[in-house]
Amino acid sequence: xxxxxxxxxxxxxxxxxxxxxxxxxxxxxxxxxxxxxxxxxxxxxxxxxxxxxxxxxxxxxxxxxxxxxxxxxxxxxxxxxxxxxxxxxxxxxxxxxxxxxxxxxxxxxxxxxxxxxxxxxxxxxxxxxxxxxxxxxxxxxxxxxxxxxxxxxxxxxxxxxxxxxxxxxxxxxxxxxxxxxxxxxxxxxxxxxxxxxxxx
Amino acid sequence: xxxxxxxxxxxxxxxxxxxxxxxxxxxxxxxxxxxxxxxxxxxxxxxxxxxxxxxxxxxxxxxxxxxxxxxxxxxxxxxxxxxxxxxxxxxxxxxxxxxxxxxxxxxxxxxxxxxxxxxxxxxxxxxxxxxxxxxxxxxxxxxxxxxxxxxxxxxxxxxxxxxxxxxxxxxxxxxxxxxxxxxxxxxxxxxxxxxxxxxxxxxxxxxxxxxxxxxxxxxxxxxxxxxxxxxxxxxxxxxxxxxxxxxxxxxxxxxxxxxxxxxxxxxxxxxxxxxxxxxxxxxxxxxxxxxxxxxxxxxxxxxxxxxxxxxxxxxxxxxxxxxxxxxxxxxxxxxxxxxxxxxxxxxxxxxxxxxxxxxxxxxxxxxxxxxxxxxxxxxxxxxxxxxxxxxxxxxxxxxxxxxxxxxxxxxxxxxxxxxxxxxxxxxxxxxxxxxxxxxxxxxxxxxxxxxxxxxxxxxxxxxxxxxxxxxxxxxxxxxxxxxxxxxxxxxxxxxxxxxxxxxxxxxxxxxxxxxxxxxxxxxxxxxxxxxxxxxxxxxxxxxxxxxxxxxxxxxxxxxxxxxxxxxxxxxxxxxxxxxxxxxxxxxxxxxxxxxxxxxxxxxxxxxxxxxxxxxxxxxxxxxxxxxxxxxxxxxxxxxxxxxxxxxxxxxxxxxxxxxxxxxxxxxxxxxxxxxxxxxxxxxxxxxx
Numbered sequence: 001x002x003x004x005x006x007x008x009x010x011x012x013x014x015x016x017x018x019x020x021x022x023x024x025x026x027x028x029x030x031x032x033x034x035x036x037x038x039x040x041x042x043x044x045x046x047x048x049x050x051x052x053x054x055x056x057x058x059x060x061x062x063x064x065x066x067x068x069x070x071x072x073x074x075x076x077x078x079x080x081x082x083x084x085x086x087x088x089x090x091x092x093x094x095x096x097x098x099x100x101x102x103x104x105x106x107x108x109x110x111x112x113x114x115x116x117x118x119x120x121x122x123x124x125x126x127x128x129x130x131x132x133x134x135x136x137x138x139x140x141x142x143x144x145x146x147x148x149x150x151x152x153x154x155x156x157x158x159x160x161x162x163x164x165x166x167x168x169x170x171x172x173x174x175x176x177x178x179x180x181x182x183x184x185x186x187x188x189x190x191x192x193x194x195x196x197x198x199x200x
Numbered sequence: 201x202x203x204x205x206x207x208x209x210x211x212x213x214x215x216x217x218x219x220x221x222x223x224x225x226x227x228x229x230x231x232x233x234x235x236x237x238x239x240x241x242x243x244x245x246x247x248x249x250x251x252x253x254x255x256x257x258x259x260x261x262x263x264x265x266x267x268x269x270x271x272x273x274x275x276x277x278x279x280x281x282x283x284x285x286x287x288x289x290x291x292x293x294x295x296x297x298x299x300x301x302x303x304x305x306x307x308x309x310x311x312x313x314x315x316x317x318x319x320x321x322x323x324x325x326x327x328x329x330x331x332x333x334x335x336x337x338x339x340x341x342x343x344x345x346x347x348x349x350x351x352x353x354x355x356x357x358x359x360x361x362x363x364x365x366x367x368x369x370x371x372x373x374x375x376x377x378x379x380x381x382x383x384x385x386x387x388x389x390x391x392x393x394x395x396x397x398x399x400x401x402x403x404x405x406x407x408x409x410x411x412x413x414x415x416x417x418x419x420x421x422x423x424x425x426x427x428x429x430x431x432x433x434x435x436x437x438x439x440x441x442x443x444x445x446x447x448x449x450x451x452x453x454x455x456x457x458x459x460x461x462x463x464x465x466x467x468x469x470x471x472x473x474x475x476x477x478x479x480x481x482x483x484x485x486x487x488x489x490x491x492x493x494x495x496x497x498x499x500x501x502x503x504x505x506x507x508x509x510x511x512x513x514x515x516x517x518x519x520x521x522x523x524x525x526x527x528x529x530x531x532x533x534x535x536x537x538x539x540x541x542x543x544x545x546x547x548x549x550x551x552x553x554x555x556x557x558x559x560x561x562x563x564x565x566x567x568x569x570x571x572x573x574x575x576x577x578x579x580x581x582x583x584x585x586x587x588x589x590x591x592x593x594x595x596x597x598x599x600x601x602x603x604x605x606x607x608x609x610x611x612x613x614x615x616x617x618x619x620x621x622x623x624x625x626x627x628x629x630x631x632x633x634x635x636x637x638x639x640x641x642x643x644x645x646x647x648x649x650x651x652x653x654x655x656x657x658x659x660x661x662x663x664x665x666x667x668x669x670x671x672x673x674x675x676x677x678x679x680x681x682x683x684x685x686x687x688x689x690x691x692x693x694x695x696x697x698x699x700x701x702x703x704x705x706x707x708x709x710x711x712x713x714x715x716x717x718x719x720x721x722x723x724x725x726x727x728x729x730x731x732x733x734x735x736x737x738x739x740x741x742x743x744x745x746x747x748x749x750x751x752x753x754x755x756x757x758x759x760x761x762x763x764x765x766x767x768x769x770x771x772x773x774x775x776x777x778x779x780x781x782x783x784x785x786x787x788x789x790x791x792x793x794x795x796x797x798x799x800x801x802x803x804x805x806x807x808x809x810x811x812x813x814x815x816x817x818x819x820x821x822x823x824x825x826x827x828x829x830x831x832x833x834x835x836x837x838x839x840x841x842x843x844x845x846x847x848x849x850x851x852x853x854x855x856x857x858x859x860x861x862x863x864x865x866x867x868x869x870x871x872x873x874x875x876x877x878x879x880x881x882x883x884x885x886x887x888x
Contacts, residue, residue: 052381065364070380074369 003082006046009053015041019061032062035072039079048088049080077131085120085127087165089113090144093130096137101154105141106130108155112162138182139175148173152185204271219262219273220248228275231284231313233291233398234350235263238454239359242351245291247313249283250275259283281317288318291348294329295399302346304400306413310348331376337384338871339391339459341408347377347401353393360456362587362607363387377401384875388580388856391459395445404443406463406868411435411442419780420447422767423461424515424760425863427682428559428581429769430457434465434761434780441465441761441781451560451830452769458580459872460856460863467866468759471744474785477754484754489786489796495753497800499736500718505532509707509716512538512695513723513741514684514860517765517777518824520740520757520790521690522817523805524722527794530803534701535716538690540726541852542704543646544654545680546691548838552658553691555582555770556676557641558830563589565677567637569630570610571620571661572601572849573645577856578683579770583607596637598630601647601849617657617844620648624660626667634668641677642670647849649680659839671835678835682770683852683859685760686723689768692821711735721747722790723757725861740793742783743861755797756787759862763789764810766817766824773830774823855879 011019022037035058042054050073059069073079089109093102110116113126120127136142139151143158150161150173157176164171179185193199203212206226213222218241223230233245241264249259253272259279274280292314299305314320331344349368354377357366365387369380379385394402416435423430423444430453433445444465446457476492477484487495500508510528512521521538528536539545545553557565562585575583583606589595590608600619603612613619613630622628634640644661648654662678664670670677682688697703702710704727710716712733719732723741729750739751742759760767762783768774783789788796791813798805807813817824823831853859855877857869873879 065358067364067367067380071367071369074380075371 003051006051006053009042009046009051009057011041011057012045015045023062032064032068035062035064035069036076038062039069039073043079048084048086049082052081055081083120083124085125087126087146088144089126089128089162090131090134091117091128092132092134092136092140092142092144094133096133097141100140102141104155105143105153105158108158109143109162112159151175152177152179202267202269202271204267204269204273206273207275213267215267217267219250219252219260219265219267219271222267223250223262223273223275230262230275231317232263233309233313233348234352236352236355236396239352239355239396242355245348245350246287247284247291247317249280249287251277251279284317285319288314289322289324292318292322293324294345295348296328296345298346302343302400303341303403303408304346304397308400309398329373334378335382335384336379336402337390338868338875339405339463340385340394341403341405342378343401343403344376344378345401346399348399349375349377350398351377352396352398353377353402356393356396357385357387357390359591360584360588361387361389361392362584363390366393386876388458388460388576389456389584391462392446392456395455406466407443411437416442417780419761419778421761421777421780422775423457424685424767424777425458425460425464425860426579426581427685427687427770428452428579429685429767429771429773429775430461430581431775432457432461436761436780439781439784441468451558452771452773453581456581456584460859460869463868463872464860464863464866465761466868467743467862467864468761470867471861471865472759472784472787473742473744473748473754473756474783474787476756476786477748477751479752484751492753492755493797493800496738496797499752500531500801503531503717506535506700507715507717508533508720509535509702509710509718510537510720510722511540511704511707511724511727512536512686512690513540513721513725513747514686515760515862516686516690516723517760517763517767517790518686518689518693518774518817519765519810519813520722520794521686521695522693522813522820523791523794523798523807524720525693525695526805526816527798527801527803528720529698530798530805531801534698535707535710536695536701537697537704537707538687538693538695539650539704540684540724541646541650542654543649543687544651544658544839545649545687546694546696549834549836550692550772551676551678551833551835552662552838553680553682553688554772554833555643555679555681556833557679558771559585562586562641563592564675565589565637565639565641566594567596567633567639568598568641568643569613569623569634569664570597570599570601570606571642571644572648572657573643573681574602574604574606574647574851574853575643575645575681576604576606577851577853578645579681582681582770596633598633601645602851604851615848616846617653617660617849618846620657620660620664621844624663624667631664631668634664634670637668639675639677640668640670641679642668643679643681645681645849645852646683647852650852651845651847653842653845655840656842656844657839659841660844662839663841676832676835680770685767685769688770688772689766689774692768692772692774692823693817694820708732721751723747723861740790741861742787743865745861745864755793756783756785757790757793758783758787762787765789765791766814766827768823771830772823772833774827776827 022034026033038058059066152175211226232248234242243264248262250262251274334342354366423432431447431449478487478495587608597610599610665678708731718736721739725745725747739747740755761780765777857872863869
């Protein structure tokens with residue numbers, strides 16, 4: 001790996017407490033089960049990726065062979081073993097989102113960020129990737145940025161979201177079409193009556 | 201015992217087997233790649249699909265399907281044939297068509313099974329996947345594009361070798377087998393993954409592009425790199441040993457061999473003594489046999505027997521040692537010793553120098569106390585057995601001596617005799633563990649015995665064995681772990697100082713003081729040569745190592761692949777080595793040299809062929825009549841109780857890869873010492 005690696009890693013005191021909590025969820029002798037949680041904590045602490053020392057630290061802490069941790073990290077798409085941008089932009093391109101225009105969203109991202117899928121902007125602010133089903137098809141198409149889903153997007157709305165990020169704002173996550181969570185898009189179709197009597 | 205029908209034939213098999221094993225018992229071959237009887241079941245290659253009734257109307261993986269009463273298995277239906285063809289086609293999708301340049305060619309499971317079960321064509325038109333090769337060190341060459349992801353190598357290093365270094369990184373199309381970080385494998389058994397690999401992904405680096413399997417002559421023989429006596433197959437082409445492979449022996453090495461056993465063989469081509477040498481005017485110069493014998497006779501004839509001594513080395517075969525013993529008797533010398541390292545063994549009951557539990561017996565033990573031994577380096581195969589037992593659970597291991605990672609969890613009890621004393625007098629807590637165990641084992645290594653207080657250590661170990669109930673009518677848990685292939689053979693033959701004779705330490709003392717005038721070294725290289733003083737040294741052996749450098753006359757002998765010879769392993773199991781190639785040049789089988797030399801020395805040995813010599817050996821010890829069997833030993837007296845030194849037990853092996861003249865001459869072993877242990881000089885620009 002031609003990646004600049006950190007020399008050492010240790011959890012911050014707060015994260016150490018978090019890690020303890022995660023490990024305590026599993027019965028004695030099954031500490032290795034906490035590997036996903038610990039890797040997530042470590043990745044957040046390291047700025048969105050896992051240097052090798054961090055993986056080794058997790059392995060040692062859970063009494064696992066380091067290779068077992070490397071396997072986990074490389075298996076899951078959400079762990080990164082090399083540096084990423086400050087913001088992770090992930091576009092869902094699985095069938096429901098694709099039917100709802102995710103291909104255009106990929107193009108919008110590429111145009112707005114000036115990078116291709118799989119790349120990171122030169123200023124280190126944004127990484128762009130395609131993801132398989134994010135499991136929110138009812139609000140397709142979806143773009144997942146950092147820890148939040150931005151839903152019901154079209155190229156303009158996505159551009160607005162990205163612009164907000166660029167201005168340093170935190171745009172409101174969830175549906176961008178104004179509907180409440182996944183309520184019917186054209187407005188209420190049932191239970192529209194004000195009173196029970198009216199409904200009858 | 202469930203009864204099931206396999207292809208219409210009824211068979212009763214032990215419960216707990218899987219369908220694949222049941223088919224094998226029924227004599228039906230099931231193709232497979234990932235399944236291996238000594239590894240856990242992975243079930244990921246899908247090649248072993250069969251049709252089962254009752255069951256869903258689809259093929260089932262027989263390796264992962266337990267047998268059940270009344271099951272019907274079909275291995276030859278259109279569904280099964282089609283399934284195999286499909287799996288084969290999928291496996292070959294990303295497999296390169298490079299058999300002509302692949303070292304696995306001719307002994308490749310994928311090749312064979314593709315011929316037997318494949319369709320012979322592919323419908324795949326897209327690009328094949330390519331994977332970057334990994335650098336796994338000096339032994340294992342990788343061609344990862346050929347990998348079919350059976351994960352046998354991963355399971356072997358995790359389960360059998362106990363060194364978790366290999367894994368599968370990535371997922372799906374991007375999955376790669378390797379170590380993730382670039383590192384060389386550090387297990388002493390690492391090269392077994394080459395044999396396990398069903399395709400040409402992992403091949404032998406030293407043997408790369410050296411030969412095709414059908415060009416090789418095969419000879420099944422016995423390994424001498426340690427005292428385990430692993431069964432090996434020596435593949436030769438012409439006069440050269442091309443490679444060494446394991447041979448199945450459930451009682452000894454199962455189907456594994458250590459990396460040294462496998463790869464020290466290139467040392468057989470270097471530094472060889474292929475003609476006699478005689479020292480003239482201070483320098484060794486080539487001579488013929490007559491000149492060499494004349495030089496010896498002129499010095500030894502008429503010499504007082506008490507001034508002659510003989511030391512047998514670590515690789516000596518029993519035939520040669522027997523001839524040496526008889527020759528020294530003929531010369532009237534009681535100064536014979538086969539214990540180069542000075543271990544306090546021999547002289548007492550036979551059980552006092554054997555691995556009495558036997559290697560297979562380890563699997564019945566439930567606790568072990570390891571004293572002054574590093575089984576991982578001294579006998580990797582035995583260490584793997586202990587690990588196999590440990591994996592089953594309910595097994596405790598305690599270590600007295602250096603605290604080393606043995607690939608299983610051990611309790612480090614102490615570093616030296618003080619701890620041993622505490623265990624012997626019952627005051628140490630581990631004593632309770634041993635007493636509570638039903639079948640406890642004690643393994644005493646050469647690090648504890650090859651010291652001045654060795655006899656006292658042996659006696660203390662014996663006391664522990666007796667006090668903890670390690671020796672009963674049906675269980676003998678007292679074990680001495682040897683590390684020299686010759687040692688037990690020498691002890692069985694009684695190559696020990698006779699009445700008033702000198703042992704190795706005393707021979708060296710005598711030589712440096714001028715009390716010993718002639719020393720016969722039978723392949724003895726691991727003694728301090730500078731202490732031989734002005735003595736006349738005859739070296740008989742196969743490599744130009746320490747002994748040959750000091751010698752006044754060199755008699756070229758045969759290495760273990762070049763003679764029909766008997767070796768007794770640490771269990772007391774005599775095994776026959778067979779000649780795979782002839783010794784180089786003027787070199788001869790060792791016992792014939794001694795027999796030939798005995799004539800001009802005036803004490804002609806009474807055997808003219810190897811059969812007569814073997815009858816003589818069997819007369820000394822019945823072990824030599826029971827080839828292949830570990831002859832049990834009666835429990836008796838051995839060791840001398842006494843004061844023990846305070847010094848910690850040291851490990852006798854500093855460098856696992858170089859322990860004897862053959863491995864010291866091996867380039868591959870030198871590369872391993874550098875790469876794995878970081879020993880030796882740095883590689884320079886001319887190293888290629």
